[in-house]
Amino acid sequence: MHHPEENPWKITSAKNVYDNPWINVTEYQVINPSGNPGIYGKVQFKNIAIGILPLDDELNTYLVGQFRFPLNQYSWEMPEGGGPEGTDPLESAKRELLEETGLKAAQWTEIQRMHLSNSVSDELSIIYLARELTQFEAEPEDTEQLTIHKIPFAEMYQMVCNGQITDSMTVAAVLKVQLLLLENRL
Incomplete structure (x- = not known):
C-alpha cells in the first residue's frame, strides 16, 4: 500500500524549456498517481x-503601490x-525594506513561511514583521x-478583508499580524 506522504509521481524524462536569471521552466514527462x-x-x-510588514509603535504600517507586469494591473x-x-x-x-520605503528596523521577527503557487512552482516566501522603525x-x-502610503494597520486589515489587497504574501502577513494583535502576542 502507498503511504500518503510518499511521492506517487514517476518522472520518465525532463526537458529545460526556459531559463533566465530569475526562473527556470522544466517540462516533465511523468507517470501520474493513477x-x-x-x-x-x-x-x-x-x-x-x-515580504516585510513594517509596524510602528502607533500601529501604522506602510503600503507599497506599483503596477505589476504579470497581472497587468x-x-x-x-x-x-x-x-x-x-x-x-x-x-x-x-535591503528590500530600505529600498522600497526608506525604513530601517531595529527589531525583526519571522512570522510566516509559505509556498506561493505549489501547483506549478517551488517558490518559497518568508515574511517578516519589522518593528522599531527609523x-x-x-x-x-x-x-x-513605487507609491508609498503610511496608514493605520487597521485600515490595511480592512483593505485585505474588502478585497482591495490581493497579493498573497500581504494577505497572509496582515491576517497573521491581526491574529497576533488579538492574542496580545505583539
Whole structure:
C-alpha cells in the first residue's frame, strides 16, 4: 500500500524549456498517481520571495503601490522583493525594506513561511514583521515605480478583508499580524 506522504509521481524524462536569471521552466514527462502517462510543467524560482510588514509603535504600517507586469494591473502590497537562494533572507528583507520605503528596523521577527503557487512552482516566501522603525531615504530599483502610503494597520486589515489587497504574501502577513494583535502576542 502507498503511504500518503510518499511521492506517487514517476518522472520518465525532463526537458529545460526556459531559463533566465530569475526562473527556470522544466517540462516533465511523468507517470501520474493513477499510473497514466502525462506532462507536468514546473517553474523553479532562483530567489526566495521576501515580504516585510513594517509596524510602528502607533500601529501604522506602510503600503507599497506599483503596477505589476504579470497581472497587468496596479497592486497595493507590503514591501516585497527577493533574495538569492543561499543568502541570508533577513539581510534581503532589510535591503528590500530600505529600498522600497526608506525604513530601517531595529527589531525583526519571522512570522510566516509559505509556498506561493505549489501547483506549478517551488517558490518559497518568508515574511517578516519589522518593528522599531527609523525613516531614511528610499532607494528603489530602476524597475520600480513605487507609491508609498503610511496608514493605520487597521485600515490595511480592512483593505485585505474588502478585497482591495490581493497579493498573497500581504494577505497572509496582515491576517497573521491581526491574529497576533488579538492574542496580545505583539
